[in-house]
Amino acid sequence: MSPASQPPTWTITHLRHISLRCAAFDESVDYYAGPWGLRTLGDSDARTALLRATGAEHHVLELHRADRNGIDHISLGLADERAVDAAAVSVREAIARWDGGDERAAESPLGGTTAEGARLLSEPGALDRPGGGYGFRLADPEGRVVELSATVEAVPTLAADATPDKLAHVVLNTADIEALCAWWCEVLGFRVSDWSERQMVFLRCNADHHSIAFNRAEWASLNHVAYEVPSLDAYMASLGRLNRAGHTVGWGPGRHGPGNNAFGYFVDPAGTVPEITAEVQQVDEATWVPRTWPRIPELSDRWGTAGPPSPEMRQHMAGTPD
Ligand SMILES: [Fe+2]
Known part of the structure; x- marks a missing residue:
């Protein structure tokens, strides 16, 4: 039976945080807690920093002191502990189906979801981390660690200002965009919002046009992490704050076609x-029809203010192989 024919009894509600291994830890903490506009939590120490936005999510960014950059894990929210338990059962079954001869898995360079690939890394249980909660971890077919959790401690919201209020999206480079997109949709319940030709695919788990996107690349790595501010005015003020602190925008200001952000x-x-980012397009689940956007300057940069990304920016977006 196709996994798609079994609608899950659970859904991912939102992107919680990203956890990064960071080769310039002290400078990066100063950057994100300074001009970037996040706030360091008291649980931070000399090896790990937890940074919150103004929204209720416990933290949106974790930085870990490391020798080289990389993704430690991506954290996704679920509604409650029952949803976490249902997700663990469903994810385990879906991985077994892919392992058990799904044609796309067999044909994919990612191969079957073997011990080297997709698997559950832990059973549902109490998370022994700042913010607590109940959840489990899995690895996707390219070995990315994904944590699904509920009942993580919320923090009191702060007054909205010209700083990020939430994590908007994470874009991941992948060596097999077709297979990885199918896997995240069928195993984790994401939906395709749009394609940018066959170069990028934008996936949603709620009304935000995308919370995760994949970019066709030579290796699996982090492309970029987007933080949302509450208005276009806050967006311009953020660019100004960073500029005055000596961090000029590398690509932008501009407005994308897919997602309209x-x-x-x-x-x-x-x-x-x-x-x-700001003004991310909101999707009506009942009526949305995905489209494939041509990659032309008028649609990648709707205001005509940004131009294409520089070779240096593209190099940073290629990331360090995970
Ligand atoms: Fe983005």
């Missing part, structure tokens, strides 16, 4: 690419 891409002290 305003964008401004920077390079952090470790060489990772963060994005300030």
Whole structure:
């Protein structure tokens, strides 16, 4: 039976946080807690920093002191502990189906979902981390660690200002965009919002046009991480704040076609690419029809203000192989 014919009894509600290994830890903490506009939590120490936005999510960014950059894990939210338990059962079954001869898995360069690929890394249980909660971890076919959790401690919201209120999206480079897209949709329940030719695919788990996107590349790595601010005015003020602190925007200001979001891409002290975004398109689940956007300047840069990304920006977006 096709996994798609069994609608899950659980859904991912939102993107919680991204956890990064960081080769320039001290400088990066200063950057994100300074001009980027996040706030360091008291649980931070000399090896790990937890940074929150103004929204209720416990933290949106974790940085771990490391020798080289990489993704530690991506955290996704579920509604409650029952949903987490249902997800663990469903994910295990879906991985077994892919392992058990799904044609796309067999034909994919990613191969079957063997011990080297997709698997559950832990059973549902209490998470022994700041913010707590209940969840489990899995590895996707390219070995990315994904944590699904519920009942993580919320933090009191702060007054909205010209700083990020949430994590908007994570874009991941992949060596097999077709297979990985199918896997994230069928195993984790994401939906395709749009394609940008066959170069990028934008996936949603709620009304936001995308929370995860994949970019066709030579290796699996992080492309960029986007933080949302509450208005176009806050977006321009963010670019101004970073500019005055000596961090000029590397690509932007501009507005994308797919997702219709305003964008401004920077390079952090470790060489990772963060994005300030605003006005992300909201999708009506019942009526949305995915489309394939041509990759032409008028649609990649609707305002005509950004131009194409520089070779240096593209190099940073290619990331370090995970
Ligand atoms: Fe983005």
